[in-house]
Amino acid sequence: MSEDLYCDTCEQSVAREDAIRRETMADLDPDKWQMLCCPNCGNRLKTVFVGDE
Numbered sequence: 001m002s003e004d005l006y007c008d009t010c011e012q013s014v015a016r017e018d019a020i021r022r023e024t025m026a027d028l029d030p031d032k033w034q035m036l037c038c039p040n041c042g043n044r045l046k047t048v049f050v051g052d053e
Contacts, residue, residue, distance in 0.1 A: 003016045004016065005019060005036060005038075005045040005046055006045075007038040007040065007041065007043050007045060008043070009038065009041045009043040010038060010040045010041045010043070012038070012040060014038055014039065014040075014045060016036065018039050019036035019037060019038065019039065019045055019046075020036070020037040020038070020039050020042070021034050021035070021036060021037075022034070022035045022037055023035070024047060028047070029051070031051060032049060032050065032051030033047055033048070033049060033050065033051070034047070034048055034050045035047050035048075036048060
């Protein structure tokens with residue numbers, strides 16, 4: 001099941017699989033965390049944990 005995300009900047013719903021994946025900023029480990037960004041405007045939608053549990 002896909003979780004839809006919402007972009008406040010371009011006011012559109014974005015399917016999670018359509019989001020652009022980018023490395024995190026600041027001191028978050030990029031091997032464990034990833035940012036999901038809007039494919040239309042590039043706005044950050046959500047930061048998700050992708051590391052091994």
